[in-house]
Amino acid sequence: MSYTYSHVVLVGIDGAGIFFKNAKTPFIRKMFAEGAGTEKGLTVFPTESAQCWGTMLIGVMPEVHGLTMQNITADKYTKRAEHPDIFSLIKKYRPEAKTGSFCHWNDINVGIVDGVEGVVTKRGQDEPLTEKACEYIKAEKPDFLFVHLDSVDDAGHGCGYNTEKYLKQLDIADGYAERIYNAVREAGIADDTLFIVTTDHGGTGGSHGGWSDDEKYVFFVMTGKTVVKGARADMNVISIPAIIAHALGIPADPLWQSSVPDGFFSE
Ligand SMILES: [Zn+2]
Known part of the structure; x- marks a missing residue:
């Protein structure tokens, strides 16, 4: 039996690639020192938000989940019955679970999450969204919370990726991630x-x-009491739902095109 966590928090910094290496990002660097992950993992093609977040929340390739920038809000996610998203799986196996999806790019909520009963959804710019996420963590101690930050991708589109302004915004987003982690500590649930x-x-x-x-290289890092300090593996973002499910003690979906990378968990 692997260890089952009571809580998983997933902070997604849209459009960050592996540019933390060129920024200060003290929090991400601290997580890499203490946790497991990849400093040069792969995302899926095309490197668009709908396709990539779709894969990261559903666990199948873009051609399977079918979400695109054009259809995500217009058609919404249509394959939930065959290919459940991580929120649906949590709902199925932990019916009483408290789950939240706080998104700057609200298309994720409109297109994917709003179709799942009982998920608390919020939208907003990164700064107020971070504040809302911290309040929610402290008040509700959620089983699973997804926070999507978009200011870094906005800076990339506006000023160019890997530019001085972009890297400055990445440092600011690193601070948002740290604030969310500090809320987890203040809630008294960091250990679990x-x-x-x-x-x-x-x-x-x-x-x-x-x-x-x-465009294609991305970082992924996680910490937790059974996470092997310093573990690194070649991984693709498609493994993210498998990692979340494993942590929450939920069986892997048989149609997932991914699994938990070897060596990330000690049990
Ligand atoms: Zn994106």
């Missing part, structure tokens, strides 16, 4: 929380969608 920080894609010039190194 798997805490993840990751991203959906990078960017080049002022855009993304292609398969250049700056």
